[in-house]
Amino acid sequence: MLLDQHLVGCSSSPEIGKLISSLVKAQAGYKPVKKSEEYRISDTKSYWYSTWKDICEALYPSLLANGLTFIPRMSRTPEGWLMVGTLVHADSGEWITSTCPIRDSIDGHGVRVDPQSFEIGCTYAKKTLLMTLAGGWAEGDEVEENDAAKASEEVQDFDAAEEALNAKREQVEAALKLVARDPVKLKKYRLKMADLVEKGELRLADADDLADRYPLPGKEVASA
16 A cells, blocks of 8 residues: 655555554554743734644654654755655554655855754654654644633733832832931831842842932942
8 A cells, every 4th residue: 555656755665554553543542732832923922832842742652652653854855955754663664754845044045044943944844744644633722722811811910910019119119218317217117128028029129229229327329
C-alpha cells in the first residue's frame, strides 16, 4: 500500500498495516496538546500556541509505548530548505513520510537574516509534521476561552492591587508631609511605613523613595 505517491513529499513503505495498527493504539493514549506559550502581537492582541515540548509531552509517551518514533530530517531544494518528517514502526520497519517547507527570514540576496530565524522555522516545521503524521490535536477552543476568561480575571485583580498600592503611597506621602517637621512623629511614621511594607500594603520601592524624600533629622540627603 502506498500513500498518495502523486503528491510531493507524501510517501510510505510498500506495506503499512502494522504501523497503522500501532498508530491506532497510540492515538487512544494521546493527551490533548497544551498551548502553553503566548505570542503577543500588540498590547491588546495575542494568541496562544503549542511548543515543541508541549507536543512531545502529549504524544511521545504513547507513540514510543507502541513502537513508533518520529524522525525529522532537513533537505535542500531549489525552492529552499525542507523539513522531512518520517513516522517509523520499529518492529516492522514500516514508515510514512511527509514534508514541510522551512519558513525563515532571508534578505534580498538569499542569505538568512539570523540563525535564530532558521531555528524557529525548523521547529515550526517539525511541530507541523509530528502533529500531522501522528494525528495529534491541540486543546480545543473551549479551553482557550476558559484560559482567556481566567487571564482577564487575573488582569483585573492585578489592576485592582496596583491601584490599591498607588493609593497607599499617596496616603503615606500625604501623612509624611504633615509630620516632616516633627522628628518624633516622623520617626514613628517611618516605623509604621516599614510595617506596611511587611504586610504587603506598600511597595518596598515606594517606601525607600519616600524615606529619601522625608529623611529623619540629622541624616544627610544626597545632592542631586
